[in-house]
Amino acid sequence: MEHADWQLRRFAAGRDQTAIVWRDREYTYGDFADRYHDWMQRFDAAGVTAGASVAVVGDFSPGSVTALLALIARRCILVPMSRDSRDQHEQFHDIAELDFRIELDEHDQSTIRAMPCRKGHPLLQQLRDADEPGLVLFSSGSTGKPKAILHALPQLLEKFRTPRHCRRTVTFLLYDHIGGFNTLMYTMANLGCIVAPEDRSVAKVCRAIERHKAELLPTSPSFLNLLLLGESHREFDLSSLKLITYGTEVMPERTLELLTEAFPNVRLQQTYGLSELGILRSKSASDRSLLVMVGGEDYETKVVDGTLRIRARCSMLGYLNAPSPFDEEGWFNTGDSVIQDGEYYRILGRVSEIINVGGQKVYPTEVERVISEIADFTDVAVSGEPHLLLGNVVVATVQMSEPLPAAEVKRKILAHCRGRLQPFMVPTKVTVVTESLVNYRFKKIRR
């Protein structure tokens, strides 16, 4: 049975269960089934047929998630896009060779627009020839141009049919992100409830948790940092939370420590996934530990030259705008620098973000961890800058709500880093900013 048919049967079984809380209103799986059929009729009228590449622009809402499911049923190529990436949409249309663009507004009202962008990319054609639905995700492009990742959906969705425990889940990661898409498919397959926050600000997310008794918050360390900084866990009643999962970037040790103090009754779990390979099953050694076991039945892992390599049973078909990253045996170099400890890994950071100062390696997160101990700073991002003498030097960008002169901030940093970091790790340059250092996906910008 195809995934969409299987999912529709699940909807019928859970007709009266809440599927999503959106704008403080509950919608049931029965509502989802009705909306799904509405979409199918609209697709017929608009000429959305199998093999069409279709963008769904919006955020988690009754309209958008049922549109995605209807597109899967129609064997289209889904291109989920968030409003936040608007500046890149034109580029995305072109790369994903859109045939249609569905846009949902703040009130969940939608339009379907034909887009004449098809050029016949061989990988897209391969899916059409196989008569299978597909998924295009764009990498955040934090280290260059965004890459378009194409998955065949039948393989990616198969794992969701294994029944698993499901909690009331805040959809923090957007659905144009592998983590957000995974959360959506997992929740619908297990007839769980999606709690959609109005936006991703700390206050709105916490309010959604408090009001709708959310149990699971899948998020990023940057978001948790902001939450702790604003002491939002004291302002809102977050006692319904049972599990916080964090991924997408390296968790600073100090944030994890503070989290365990702030949420003594919540389990903390590191997740690991990549747009190219999907989300791996993972298990933290303990709430307080950064050691994580990753894999599961569909994945093999190994470490080569200190970086994590993964081979997946169902990885992406390929990039639409870059050469294949897999080696002859199908291994994918994650670019994540790790230390192996028995069955566990400690993820140190992206190899591409490691700063080489005169031949010595500096991990931005390690320097950020030490600098973030200074109380007056809202956030800090550490990056490298080319230097004639040393190859690179360490640059710290400090976010402050009330900025001080850079020289004064640098003095504080030097004084604090003395004895805590090796001299080559101490920032040579310091910039002070007032704007946030995280992007719309709550990932730290190190540039």
Place this chain on the structure above:
Amino acid sequence: MNKEALVTEMLVILQDTLDGHVLEEAGESVRATPDLTLIGETAAVSSMALVSFIADVESTLMERHNLQLTLVSERALSRKKSPFRSVDALAEYVVELVENPAEVSA
């Protein structure tokens, strides 16, 4: 551009550097003077501290004098006598760069 004024400004920055950077063996920080040796075997600062000091001088020149100068350049490095050997030499080099902009881009 007045060299003496530059030296005074740079000494304040150098003292900051001397106070702020770890000097494993020295223990106590050294007093900044115009001819304190900054490079070579007898240097009063580590190479990391020197790089940090130069970066601070660059940002001060930008902030206070609106001068965007790259002090560590091929030109500086190819000199027979390094402009980084002391504050005095560095101030002289800055004056030279300002007075002869062709040299700056060269």
